[in-house]
Amino acid sequence: MSKKLTIGLFGFGVVGQGLHDIIKTKNLNIEIVKICIKDKSKQRSLPSELFTTDREELLNNPEINTIVELINETEPAFEIVSRALSSGKSVVSASKKMIANHLEELINLQHKYGTSLLYEGSVCGSIPIIRNLEEYYDNELLHSICGIFNGSSNYILSKGYLEGLDYTAALKQAQDLGFAETDPTMDVGGFDAKFKLVIVAAHAYGVVVKPEEVFNLGIQNLSAYDLQYAREKNLKIKLVPVAKELDDQHVALFVLPKFVDEKEFLYNVEYEYNGVIVQAAFADQQFFFGKGAGGHPTGSAVLSDIAALRYEYQYEYKKAKSRKDLQFTNDIELNIYLRYEDEDLVETLGFEHIQERYYSGNFKYVIGKINLQKLIDNQHRISGKAFIAFADQLKGASLAPAKKQAV
Numbered sequence: 363m364s365k366k367l368t369i370g371l372f373g374f375g376v377v378g379q380g381l382h383d384i385i386k387t388k389n390l391n392i393e394i395v396k397i398c399i400k401d402k403s404k405q406r407s408l409p410s411e412l413f414t415t416d417r418e419e420l421l422n423n424p425e426i427n428t429i430v431e432l433i434n435e436t437e438p439a440f441e442i443v444s445r446a447l448s449s450g451k452s453v454v455s456a457s458k459k460m461i462a463n464h465l466e467e468l469i470n471l472q473h474k475y476g477t478s479l480l481y482e483g484s485v486c487g488s489i490p491i492i493r494n495l496e497e498y499y500d501n502e503l504l505h506s507i508c509g510i511f512n513g514s515s516n517y518i519l520s521k522g523y524l525e526g527l528d529y530t531a532a533l534k535q536a537q538d539l540g541f542a543e544t545d546p547t548m549d550v551g552g553f554d555a556k557f558k559l560v561i562v563a564a565h566a567y568g569v570v571v572k573p574e575e576v577f578n579l580g581i582q583n584l585s586a587y588d589l590q591y592a593r594e595k596n597l598k599i600k601l602v603p604v605a606k607e608l609d610d611q612h613v614a615l616f617v618l619p620k621f622v623d624e625k626e627f628l629y630n631v632e633y634e635y636n637g638v639i640v641q642a643a644f645a646d647q648q649f650f651f652g653k654g655a656g657g658h659p660t661g662s663a664v665l666s667d668i669a670a671l672r673y674e675y676q677y678e679y680k681k682a683k684s685r686k687d688l689q690f691t692n693d694i695e696l697n698i699y700l701r702y703e704d705e706d707l708v709e710t711l712g713f714e715h716i717q718e719r720y721y722s723g724n725f726k727y728v729i730g731k732i733n734l735q736k737l738i739d740n741q742h743r744i745s746g747k748a749f750i751a752f753a754d755q756l757k758g759a760s761l762a763p764a765k766k767q768a769v
C-alpha cells in the first residue's frame with residue numbers, strides 16, 4: 363500500500379503548472395495542500411486559498427509530509443530544501459544549480475535525518491537518467507556519459523542550422539517557450555549543462571565535484587565561419603557535457619561545443635530535445651532521448667519522483683560508497699578546433715599534433731591536441747572572440763594515440 367503524500371509546492375511557474383496539469387489527470391494518493399509563490403498579484407488558474415507567500419505555512423505545517431521545490435532562486439531553494447529535509451519531510455526538487463552547488467551538504471542531510479531528496483527533473487527534463495544510473499547501472503563500469511543536456515542552447519543551434527534563424531531571435535523564442543533560464547547565459551554559456559553534469563557524475567562515478575572546478579565553454583562566440591566549416595564537413599555543432607573515466611582513479615568532466623557527424627546519436631537531437639549517451643563496459647553504448655525542457659516533460663519527471671516517494675524511495679549514492687578511490691581531474695588531452703583572431707593565443711595554448719591550420723581573410727582556425735588544463739588557464743582569452751569546439755571525429759590517422767583520449 364502506498365503512503366499518502368501531502369504536498370507543499372514551492373513555485374508555480376512553467377514546471378509547477380506543468381506538474382499540476384499532469385497530477386490532475388491521475389488518480390494518485392497525492393494532495394497538494396498549499397502552494398508558495400513569490401508574486402501574489404499574478405492571476406492564477408487555481409483557487410486563491412491554495413496560495414501563500416509565506417514559506418512557513420508549508421515548512422511548519424505538520425500535515426505536509428512532502429515538499430516539492432520548483433523555484434528559480436538558488437539560495438532560497440537550498441534553504442527550503444535543507445530545512446524540509448532536516449524537519450523530516452521528503453523533498454523533490456528540479457533546481458539543478460542549487461543541487462550541483464550544494465550536493466555534498468544535501469547528501470549529508472539525507473543521511474543525517476533519514477529523509478529523501480529526489481531530483482530526476484533537474485537533469486535533462488523528461489529523460490530518466492538519474493534513477494537509471496543509480497539503479498540499472500549500479501554494477502556497471504561506465505566508460506563515459508555525454509550528451510545534450512540543455513534544451514535552450516540546442517534549440518538556438520537547431521534554429522540557426524536548420525532554419526537560418528539568427529541567435530537573438532532564436533533565444534527570444536526559447537525564452538517565450540519557457541525553456542531558457544532567467545539569465546540565459548546559464549544556457550548558452552554551458553553553465554546549466556555543467557550543473558547537470560555534476561549531478562550525473564555523482565550518480566555515475568560517485569564523485570562529488572564543485573561546479574566551479576569544471577570547465578565550461580558555450581556557444582556565444584559561434585560565428586557564420588564555424589557553421590560554414592561544419593556544413594562543408596557534413597558536421598553539426600552541439601553543446602556537449604562529457605564525464606569520462608580515464609583510468610581506475612581519475613574521471614574528467616567538461617562542457618564544450620562539439621562537432622558531431624551523422625553517425626553519432628547526437629546529430630539528430632534537435633530543438634529542445636536532449637540526449638544522453640552512456641558508454642558502459644558490458645552493455646556497450648546506450649542512448650536516451652527525450653524533451654529536456656518545458657513544463658509537461660519536466661513535470662513528468664517531477665511526478666515520477668513524487669510517485670517514487672509514495673514507496674519511500676531514496677537514492678543510495680551507491681557509487682560514492684563503492685568507488686572511493688576515484689578522483690576528478692582536468693588532466694586530459696582533447697582534440698580541439700580553435701577559430702581565433704589573435705595569433706598569440708595559438709602559441710600560448712601550445713597545440714600539439716596540429717592536424718589542420720587555415721587562414722583566409724578573417725577566418726583562421728587550427729585543429730590539434732591540447733590539454734584541458736591549458737584551456738582553463740587561458741579561459742579569459744578564449745571567451746573574448748575565439749570559438750572552441752571539441753573535435754574528436756576530426757582526428758586524422760597521423761595523430762599519435764593520446765595518453766588520455768576523450769570519448
Ligand code: HSE
Pocket residue numbers: 484486487511512513514515541542543549554654655656
Ligand atoms: N534552461 C534549461 C534548458 C531548462 O534549456 O535545458 C531545463 O533544465
